Amino acid sequence: MEAVIELVSTGDEVLTGLITDTNAGWLSQRLLEQGWQVRRRFTVGDDKADLVELFVQRSHQADLVIVNGGLGPTSDDISAEAMAEAAGVPLELNQHWLEVMQQKYSSRNRVMPQSNSKQAMLPQGAELVDNPVGTACGFAIKLNRATFFFTPGVPSELKKMMDDEMLPRLRRQLGQNGHSQVRRFFLFGLSESGLSDRLDHRQWPAGITLGYRANSPTIELKLIIETEDAANIAAAEAQLLAEVGTHLVARDEMNFTASLGPLLLNKDLVIFEDASGGRLTDTISTITSEFEGHYLAGLPDSAEDLAHWLTRSTRPLTLAIGAEGPQGIPIALLSAQGCQVQTLQMHFRDPLNRRRLLAFAAFDMLRRHLVGETVMVDYDILPCSERFTLPT
Amino acid sequence: MEAVIELVSTGDEVLTGLITDTNAGWLSQRLLEQGWQVRRRFTVGDDKADLVELFVQRSHQADLVIVNGGLGPTSDDISAEAMAEAAGVPLELNQHWLEVMQQKYSSRNRVMPQSNSKQAMLPQGAELVDNPVGTACGFAIKLNRATFFFTPGVPSELKKMMDDEMLPRLRRQLGQNGHSQVRRFFLFGLSESGLSDRLDHRQWPAGITLGYRANSPTIELKLIIETEDAANIAAAEAQLLAEVGTHLVARDEMNFTASLGPLLLNKDLVIFEDASGGRLTDTISTITSEFEGHYLAGLPDSAEDLAHWLTRSTRPLTLAIGAEGPQGIPIALLSAQGCQVQTLQMHFRDPLNRRRLLAFAAFDMLRRHLVGETVMVDYDILPCSERFTLPT
Numbered sequence A, B: 001m002e003a004v005i006e007l008v009s010t011g012d013e014v015l016t017g018l019i020t021d022t023n024a025g026w027l028s029q030r031l032l033e034q035g036w037q038v039r040r041r042f043t044v045g046d047d048k049a050d051l052v053e054l055f056v057q058r059s060h061q062a063d064l065v066i067v068n069g070g071l072g073p074t075s076d077d078i079s080a081e082a083m084a085e086a087a088g089v090p091l092e093l094n095q096h097w098l099e100v101m102q103q104k105y106s107s108r109n110r111v112m113p114q115s116n117s118k119q120a121m122l123p124q125g126a127e128l129v130d131n132p133v134g135t136a137c138g139f140a141i142k143l144n145r146a147t148f149f150f151t152p153g154v155p156s157e158l159k160k161m162m163d164d165e166m167l168p169r170l171r172r173q174l175g176q177n178g179h180s181q182v183r184r185f186f187l188f189g190l191s192e193s194g195l196s197d198r199l200d201h202r203q204w205p206a207g208i209t210l211g212y213r214a215n216s217p218t219i220e221l222k223l224i225i226e227t228e229d230a231a232n233i234a235a236a237e238a239q240l241l242a243e244v245g246t247h248l249v250a251r252d253e254m255n256f257t258a259s260l261g262p263l264l265l266n267k268d269l270v271i272f273e274d275a276s277g278g279r280l281t282d283t284i285s286t287i288t289s290e291f292e293g294h295y296l297a298g299l300p301d302s303a304e305d306l307a308h309w310l311t312r313s314t315r316p317l318t319l320a321i322g323a324e325g326p327q328g329i330p331i332a333l334l335s336a337q338g339c340q341v342q343t344l345q346m347h348f349r350d351p352l353n354r355r356r357l358l359a360f361a362a363f364d365m366l367r368r369h370l371v372g373e374t375v376m377v378d379y380d381i382l383p384c385s386e387r388f389t390l391p392t
Helices: A022-033 A048-061 A079-087 A095-106 A114-120 A155-174 A192-199 A230-247 A257-264 A279-284 A303-311 A351-371 B022-033 B048-061 B079-087 B095-106 B114-120 B155-174 B192-199 B230-247 B279-284 B303-311 B351-371
Strands: A005-010 A038-044 A064-068 A091-093 A121-123 A127-129 A138-143 A146-151 A181-188 A208-215 A218-225 A248-251 A269-273 A291-296 A317-321 A329-335 A338-344 A384-390 B005-010 B038-044 B064-068 B091-093 B121-123 B127-129 B138-143 B146-151 B181-188 B208-215 B218-225 B248-251 B269-273 B291-296 B317-321 B329-335 B338-344 B384-390
Touching: A005 A022, A005 A048, A022 A038, A022 A064, A022 A155, A038 A048, A038 B048, A048 A064, A048 A079, A048 A138, A048 A146, A048 B038, A064 A155, A079 A091, A079 A121, A079 A138, A079 A146, A095 A114, A114 A121, A121 A138, A127 A155, A138 A155, A146 A155, A181 A230, A181 A351, A192 A208, A192 A218, A192 A230, A192 B114, A208 A230, A218 A230, A230 A248, A257 A351, A269 A279, A269 A351, A279 A291, A279 A351, A279 B279, A303 A317, A303 A329, A303 A338, A303 A384, A317 A351, A329 A351, A338 A351, B005 B022, B005 B048, B022 B038, B022 B064, B022 B155, B038 B048, B048 B064, B048 B079, B048 B138, B048 B146, B064 B155, B079 B091, B079 B121, B079 B138, B079 B146, B095 B114, B114 B121, B121 B138, B127 B155, B138 B155, B146 B155, B181 B230, B181 B351, B192 B208, B192 B218, B192 B230, B208 B230, B218 B230, B230 B248, B269 B279, B269 B351, B279 B291, B279 B351, B303 B317, B303 B329, B303 B338, B303 B384, B317 B351, B329 B351, B338 B351
Parallel strands: A005 A038, A005 A064, A064 A146, A269 A291, A269 A317, B005 B038, B005 B064, B064 B146, B269 B291, B269 B317
Antiparallel strands: A038 B038, A091 A121, A127 A138, A138 A146, A181 A218, A181 A248, A208 A218, A291 B291, A317 A329, A329 A338, A338 A384, B091 B121, B127 B138, B138 B146, B181 B218, B181 B248, B208 B218, B317 B329, B329 B338, B338 B384
């Protein structure tokens, strides 16, 4: 039976959305990398009654509860107090941690403020967990079915404590899992529902599940692998790759610097764009600085006119996005293979999303050209109204 | 007795931290602006048994539960199914929504994929909530003590549905708070701690609280107003405006089309940028298409050289961001007032954040010029190493 792991994020700022809870995501990812999947997450404010109720409830349902935040010196930091109340034990002064804190202050020639002594008060029976970079110590305590680990809310302190102190303890408690992994695939041009039609009816080998995530302009597909059977893993990946074909634009991460940057060296690429604002230039500049980009209003709005306009370019590699015309928006790539041009129809209304998709469609033509794939293909999300190649 | 409001965020991607849950924070803030505070938040994966258990449990504890995500067409979108099971009712086809979706597709000359029909299956007895910008309709359903509202995970769809459809329903259900309102102020160039030093010690009139939100490249400040005392509201706003001075770049929303678009007509603006990639052009193109933008690698990396390079421009209004040099990154505006140039130091390392800040700093020079304010001012977050004006 797999251990039930839960997270509790505390604090009014997180609950009200004044600050975004990046700790919870970091913790979940860190645990997943070890092969442990978080089952549920709870977010509560600085309210003692709510915390006590939650701790008691989770102590019967979970094996492991990681609590983040509420260990500071101020009056709204109440995690230790709430845990003591939930467990029905008093708070006790941890003399060792009090001395550690006093030393931290005196090594900076400062006197510890009175309010900090609160941070050495732990629930009776709790095990202290060192915080090498702050005054908020962590602690572990067992209640009913669950072991609770309390961690500080300051991200740098949380990360250090988690990696140096908590993970070794968790490995002892949960056992080494070892074989859980995620493989990511980024796709462009397929709709989420189109992808679902292609993939949902397929069988995946035991221990392998498929996940999606729409993240305009791409869709991220992932294989979550909880098996060590290499043949099954290879078969699942082959099946996925066969279904998505050349719509696959990246694996593992959406970063093209390593793969395309070198291919753009000395290519003297020039970009002209109209309907995409400056988004295409902005996209390419994340990969290389070896190009020129020009935003001009009033570029041609038909494939034919844009292709003719481009054939006057004296540069060996030119990428262009025209203006929106009655047939859609023409996009063209001029290279030694001629001027390849297509008109794409855009049904999205949000201006940012329109520019993102247009820029990525043009980027995709360039990417395909650089890696030697067919440059113009059908995209579900951007229907093509015409497509042709002019010889240069 | 105040209504107990809870949020449920669904999805493996959110639970595992693959994506950061910005929807929950947005929802909490939106509710807070109406005077309603979220009490607890739950995050669960795409696991039907877990969702059913949670829905049943919350139906006894909360008055209002807003569920986000899991309304898409794919097999891991199971919110409606789980709610039906929790309520002990079947899913039923909503013929109206099926037709709406088919129309959405046919208006784009596409056939609706089979998988989308799932999005018209709602728990029996649920009230449909329109989604004007997507195929995932929302719905409302009562179970035990709680009313559940289901909302789509795509942020733009969530926001539109919340503002247009859900908030009016919530006002009817929770009662109009009536006088709660929020005024927003967007600032550029101040750090969060600098702002805190300026504002935190100030007294605000009764019923008025101040909120911050860092949202690179700007900071959003807001007055949350729960009083009807017009004199107090005016005094609070005057105090805030006096403290932030000309760092205020926008009120209510960060959209400059209405305020600056007309001022850029026939101005023949041209932009040259290097260190900012194409981000400045991209920013200006959200306001107007009446300009030209050029990304060129190898622009001058000192204020003096950039200013001299610019004075050769034959265009009446030219904005430029140079390359990074030993003193920082030079930014210049050439206008009838001469060439105003400053070198800004950039301490941020994240490339996207660097480009955003640089682009916004240049945009801010242009904005100040257009509205007749001092063009070059001190920014906490981008210290200036030199600043001068060359006559044209």
